[in-house]
Amino acid sequence: DVKVTQSSRYLVKRTGEKVFLECVQDMDHENMFWYRQDPGLGLRLIYFSYDVKMKEKGDIPEGYSVSREKKERFSLILESASTNQTSMYLCASSQLNRDQAFFGQGTRLTVV
Amino acid sequence: QQQVKQSPQSLIVQKGGIPIINCAYENTAFDYFPWYQQFPGKGPALLIAIRPDVSEKKEGRFTISFNKSAKQFSLHIMDSQPGDSATYFCAASGGYQKVTFGIGTKLQVIP
Numbered sequence: 001d002v003k004v005t006q007s008s009r010y011l012v013k014r015t016g017e018k019v020f021l022e023c024v025q026d027m028d029h030e031n032m033f034w035y036r037q038d039p040g041l042g043l044r045l046i047y048f049s050y051d052v053k054m055k056e057k058g059d060i061p062e063g064y065s066v067s068r069e070k071k072e073r074f075s076l077i078l079e080s081a082s083t084n085q086t087s088m089y090l091c092a093s094s095q096l097n098r099d100q101a102f103f104g105q106g107t108r109l110t111v112v
Numbered sequence: 113q114q115q116v117k118q119s120p121q122s123l124i125v126q127k128g129g130i131p132i133i134n135c136a137y138e139n140t141a142f143d144y145f146p147w148y149q150q151f152p153g154k155g156p157a158l159l160i161a162i163r164p165d166v167s168e169k170k171e172g173r174f175t176i177s178f179n180k181s182a183k184q185f186s187l188h189i190m191d192s193q194p195g196d197s198a199t200y201f202c203a204a205s206g207g208y209q210k211v212t213f214g215i216g217t218k219l220q221v222i223p
Contacts, residue, residue, distance in 0.1 A: 035213075
């Protein structure tokens, strides 16, 4: 069974904190993605990676960075959390030349 | 700018009804059009997908209709059930595996 695991289901952080969201996939997928999901805005791509140590900006990268040191792990970093980053964060992965994305269960982040 | 426009944002139907969700895209480079289903507290999961070389694809009670010239595609759910209540996202991708999602439709099927 394919699996994308996000380290936390719920997180509450204070404004200005550095926040790490971790994602691990066990399918040996090349591509990994971070999205945020907000009501009325759908899923918006923050960053994606198609290989270890490679990263590409998505549609809304401002305020975020990512790290991919190992193929199976993709981390999203909020350098200085702000209240407008309160959202549901979804990690996904896919094979290099395949279109289907597999999603984790999401991390609901609240910044207070 | 929104590359994939989805409507409606919410939909309520009676059990047995046929909800229809519509999407339109702009980028003619898109060549893969999936629909994802998301239940509360879960991540989206692939429901059904179509490529532009066919006009319709059916899997069980779910059907995608695709109109390449109009750059539109839609999801139909036949004989809808309360268990189909979920949020549905259309999406499109091409080339770089970068999937663009619609804003989602929250479907409620009333018993």
